[in-house]
Amino acid sequence: MKRHYNFSAGPATLPTEVMQQAADEMLDWHGSGMSVMEMSHRGKEFMSIYHDALQDLRDLMNIPSNYKILFMQGGAIAENAIIPMNLVGMKPQPATADYIHTGHWSGRSILDARKYCKVNIAATAETSHYTHVPARDTWKLSTDAAYVHICTNETIGGVEYHFTPDVGDVPLVADMSSQILSREVDVSRFGVIYGGAQKNIGPAGVTIVVVREDLLGHALPICPSAFDWKVVAENDSMFNTPPTYSIYIAGLVFKWLKRQGGVPAIEKVNIAKAALLYDYLDSTEFYRNPVAKDCRSRMNVPFSLHKESLNELFLDGAKERGLVQLKGHSSVGGMRASIYNAMPIEGVRALVDYMRDFEKQHG
């Protein structure tokens, strides 16, 4: 049994000790005679797992008591439709929502939003080919938007917000799929925070939604009951059978993160990991990251080799050293190193060492 350093953008690497615990408990969770996968979601065993996960996430993110935490399904992509279905009803129809377009994923959010409201693209990074976050003072917000939507970290482009924009009293809605739990965030500045779990939380198949209570209860009549946040909240995320095993793994990851010292501690490590990789990238012409320096993602580092013909050789050599899933997204090409919470700094060091050696050999 050998564990590689896995740079996948998601589903992504998880802490080895979490995987070990999951393996140990697979056939018989805490003497229950069952796997967590086999438990009724309404039984006392699973309820204890659920409540622990809920409280640990609340602790880790300092989520105020007037926010609900929902465990949903369908990932951020489904939530892109579920958000307008839940929020545009606060305004007369047809309502307007403001979107900031910073890359692939905010672009995808816009496409689904258009089914339910008028989308105002209040700012776009198109001019830089989506390699920066437009400064707040350039945003052209609507006068009567139902909400303002941002994607705080573009997983494909490797572009991250290093600030929380002030949008006044309009609810700020953030897709944090690949940023959540990687850094301190003031939840009270947001109306809704959502994300697929498969980056910093756990397995694909559970979506985290953190929503301020006053934003519940406005779902459009065409919103499926299972995706009406108020219904989900009133039923403790058990209106439909929740993805129990995924919530269990997420809970183990939350406890692991607490053992690491919580979000402030992991943020320090994440800053160090990102600096290690970007500093090396900036020291050479052999590799290149296209993102504006003050908007570079700490989680996803896309880079290209100066000769594209070396790509396959680079990936093969990396794999030989146990550095896997470095291939960039098909829409961008090149490489991408995703260095989420569960990637130890030793993994990033091993990557930089390899990149340096590869450069020496082929530079």
Next chain:
Amino acid sequence: MKRHYNFSAGPATLPTEVMQQAADEMLDWHGSGMSVMEMSHRGKEFMSIYHDALQDLRDLMNIPSNYKILFMQGGAIAENAIIPMNLVGMKPQPATADYIHTGHWSGRSILDARKYCKVNIAATAETSHYTHVPARDTWKLSTDAAYVHICTNETIGGVEYHFTPDVGDVPLVADMSSQILSREVDVSRFGVIYGGAQKNIGPAGVTIVVVREDLLGHALPICPSAFDWKVVAENDSMFNTPPTYSIYIAGLVFKWLKRQGGVPAIEKVNIAKAALLYDYLDSTEFYRNPVAKDCRSRMNVPFSLHKESLNELFLDGAKERGLVQLKGHSSVGGMRASIYNAMPIEGVRALVDYMRDFEKQHG
């Protein structure tokens, strides 16, 4: 480590050898250096898992080549809305859909359908308090329905269709959550078969949809992209990140079922298991199952004790013998033994032995 006999209605017991394999492979799947949970859904490792699961399910159910198999999210409850969003567009709006009301779950399907179409309740088992399936010749189908919806096994009521109704050329849509893979079914008689996985397939969090190809491409404009069957089918269920680990476990269950001899073989075992339990129930006044004999479910056997005051004692004694999760659904009370594919006949024997002993002691 002790494994109990687990009679949960879902999430439900899974084959011990599947759980063992999942534990063994948790940290390093087939020398990949990763857990399945950590794999990119687009990498060759997960793609091989996905294609195996797809083919094994097609083999097990004899799914014709003009049907697509989709792995979705949200369970049958979300699908209750997704079905009309995908099908009523075949007819002028507002369209009508026919529903057969046989209990709790078909009732839930009706509630969400009403958001998108006129629902005609073509038959209802209300008169028997939902303890039978109305005979086909009593159904009052519409002349122009977009589809006819049935729930082939009511998990709470313990009522099962032991026939496939003929509805002419109108697509027959079946919620088979708690029946799928338990018996032979002629898929070509259906337009859509769907179900949550958490009974006979695997962990909660993956929804199986088997849909005839001509029913794709009719989604209403308000259908979220992630739930438009055509979009899902064209993207091999990877339009959004699928619940990869749940699909992996489902795939292990499919291979286990093939090793048991497939659906015809497990159906024989299921018939024997159900007979064992119902024959005993019919032999005594101490316990009672309310369902019409020719509509009794092979999968979910609700029963009550003649004195309700004995319920807690019954459950405590059962647990002492390692017979767990027998408590009935809160809306019905009493007991329920769910005896899905993964429940061995020894488990049902142990239950009947216990019930007999309990009767002797308290009868």
